[in-house]
Amino acid sequence: MKVIVCLLVLVLSVNQGFAQKSRKFNGKSRKDMFGGARDYRQLTKDGLQISFGLNYTFTNPKNTVYELNDANNRPTTTTIDPIGRPGAFIDIGAAHYRLKPSRILAAIYKSRGEKGSVKWIGANLIHRIDWGIGFNYIGGSEYVKNEIKDPAGTIFTEGTQTFYNGYLTARVTADRFTQIGEGWHLETGFGFNFNYNVLPSPKAPKIISGAPLKFQQDFMAQFHLHIAFDKTIRRGDYLIFGFFIPTFGIYEPNIARPTVQWYSSNYWPVQLQVKWIHHFTKKSNGCNTGTPEDRKRNDEYMQNR
Template sequence: MMRLAVVVVLAGLCAFPVYGQKKKKRSQYFTKQSYQYPLFKWTGEYSRHGFQFNFGPTYLLTNGETPERDLSTSPDTNATYTHNPSGRLGGFIEVGMVHIAKKRRKVIHYFDWGIGYKHFAGTEQTRLMIHRFGETNEVKGNGVFDMGYLYGRFNVHNVWQINRDVFLDNALGFNVDYRLTGSVPGDNSRYDGAVLPQTQRFQQDFVAQLNYELGVGFKIRDGFFIIPSVHTPILGIYEWTGGNPSLMWYSSRYQPLLLKVKFVWLFKKKNNACPPVYGNPDDEKRNQQYMNGQ
């Protein structure tokens, strides 16, 4: 799970743009690459602020079956066990806002935030081998669970323009989640067959994490973008377990993965705004440079 998060982050960091000398054209857009392809114009008809809505499936990744472990038993009995976790499909939905940087920046081009609800689900299979008086008996158990979280998040984004209508979108952020629905910690009523409460640990209701997101954006028209992306936590802050971002349930860990489709609508500028008044040509030139992020 941690390996996957590291791979996703490294892949995204490799996509971050490298900036060279400053471009002298008056028109400035989201990124240094391909200025002739406007993703957003500070002097255009759209505001820097807008509405965002995203949704998609969720899934819990696992490391697969755990190594066989010994279980303390009576002197004449020896037992070993393994746990085999797996994820199930869930879903999420979110609404929020997008805010583009006031001026052209080298790293952070926009940030967004949202509130939403996400649902995770998974299973765990237990295999217990009991060795007694030269005989071995195998007992199996299977548990299912689900967790529903109300959450809020904040992310900062770096955009790398590929061409007129396509761009890479990297984001680092912070999310806080609170479990509202789903399975109850310590409740094994949904565990059929063999269950080992002594090996179990359940996630607390409150979760705080750092997250990473990598997407490919498409400019449908001026002021409207669609950004499919992959989102996963990369550092667990609360509850602290050495920074591991995965969730604990039953006797296993589960790495959340969100497959997102985000829609962004920028607001149009007000038409009744008073035009600026300049005292001299130098004032007008300085204002234009500011609006273009120079």
């Protein structure tokens, strides 16, 4: 829980420390890296997003020990050691950019004695909302060791049981940007994800023990954090590398833990994410854009792509 609280504080505070700059979607832009000509495409504030990557289930590093009696009333010590497993995910959806300044932050800006409109990108509480529908394959293992005190001597039984569940997912995430270099932004955000287990592992242990069993219900809802680095490939195309971190469990609440319960352990699935966003181009209305010299340079750029 301490790790989760620290991540939440980081997301809420990290945007305050850097100089910031907005992105351009319409009109003239800086020279494109691929030919030197200006890019005059009229871009919409909406685009396609594709996210994919790996996940890994983090577990409690400490073993859990249960002292109990078995069915024959023999004293038994059961040790549970959960083990994380890698998985994978993908989701496809859309991205929507919000460029209007926040009225609240604009009021704060003016209260400081500044004149005119708010020009810094920090005037927006949220810069982008993106969503996706996809599939997430999550797994984990559990090592079980039983020590049974028998009149004839101590009996040992042990083994490892593994599960993988396939979830149909729906996600919505809101992000803010902070410029950290030429063509690079830090993204910090939050959102909600909803998972439904369409490929469940058998809800039965392979190794018999006296430890309590709990299998997550098929439907799961969580609050998550998003931390990433955003690279501008060209105006309207971005590659994003980051982490998708479930933070609070909403359903099943599981004491608000954002984990998958399986066998006798909890598994926290953190995702390493790669995201591509491509903005759509507005349909041309037949009007000329820029001076004849600008249009000539733009035609040369398009021919040399």
